[in-house]
Amino acid sequence: MTDATNIYDHAGEPSFGDYVALLKPRVMSLVVFTALAGLIVAPVAVHPFIAFMSILCIAVGGGASGALNMWWDSDIDAVMKRTKGRPVPSGRVTRQEALAVGLALSGFAVVMLGLAANWVAAGLLAFTIFFYAVVYTIWLKRSTPQNIVIGGAAGAFPPMIGWAVATGGVSIESVLMFVLIFMWTPPHFWALALFMNDDYTKAGVPMLTVTHGRKATRVHILVYTLLLAPMALALAATSIGGPVYLATSLVLNALFILGAIRLWRRDEDQAGADKYAAEKKFFRFSLLYLFLHFVALMVQSWIAPFGLGGW
Structure with missing residues (x-):
């Protein structure tokens, strides 16, 4: 990242909506939906409370990935018409805050999913966050036109995580x-x-x-x-x-x-x-x-x- 991203300071106190936007709710909705589908179609019944907590943790993990993506990509987001209104490039949330939110929610989501469901599902969630934030956002996105081909794996893991919540494994x-x-x-x-x-x-x-x-x-x-x-x-x-x-x-x-x-x-x-x-x-x-x-x-x-x- 360049020092240019340090220009993003507060343009006033961020609202709750700014932090919600930081989590990319539209992307999160796709993560939740496909994870829920994986959980529902699995051959093992899951207690409703465990299912709810698991989907919540997966949603939080997906949001954490979004926050880490906005932290790293704040410089290019600022010059793209589609993304310049996001919380970080617009100055409503600082890069440091985005990083802190992303890391904190990542740890919370993985640990809670492991405790609520099982550690196979938690491990898959941790790898998904790592893959999206590090492999795709930091490494692939700016280095190769195959960025979305390889990086697409990050968005493909949620149904596997949902399945693992129910079965404890992969099939x-x-x-x-x-x-x-x-x-x-x-x-x-x-x-x-x-x-x-x-x-x-x-x-x-x-x-x-x-x-x-x-x-x-x-x-x-x-x-x-x-x-x-x-x-x-x-x-x-x-x-x-x-x-x-x-x-x-x-x-x-x-x-x-x-x-x-x-x-x-x-x-x-x-x-x-x-x-x-x-x-x-x-x-x-x-x-x-x-x-x-x-x-x-x-x-x-x-x-x-x-x-x-x-x-």
Whole structure:
């Protein structure tokens, strides 16, 4: 980090909302949802109180990762239109406070999850925080256009953690849930990068759109989308899969591939008033894609006791 980040001083006392924003609540919501899905579809019942405490700890751990990310990235956040209003670059929270919040919440979340559930789940949470804060934020993000490919693993761990809360271990089912998110992350974020490329260029972040251009990024989106489809469908053949999940995944992957093909074939020079309408549409659908896959897994789990789930 450069000394330039030391300019972020208080612009007045921070509010409670500033500290909430520091935890990246939108990202946290995805972490909570996928972790909850992993816990629900696991074959072992969990006491409601333990389940609640575990999900709370996972949420806090996800928030801690967000705070550490904002601590380190405050310099580039300040020059990006999408992020300059965040608590640290706007001066509402200092970098030191962000670091302190991130470290304190990390320790609290890991220890409490270990005590509430088990230490396998706690270990996975600790590794997830480390991976996002150190491997992705500090190392990969500013050094390689493959930052989001490798760094995407951080966002893929939550369903594995939820599964481990219930079972105390890892299985093919939890690994495939991990793979689903891991393979989904690059096309999801590259679509965002296509219409936010100017921000990444100004900040000097080597996203694929910056280093290889938009055309190459569209090719990568298509390739990863094609690779994602069989990984997503593979979950249907496991103990947590079934006809509901299979039907949902087939439809979603067909639509996702069709969207990626449209992006790949698109001519920017012939775009309308909203130059990146197609990219924005693909990005929004990618969120629905992931959400509905995990909803389908949970529905499959809920109907199984009635003889309607599984194979």
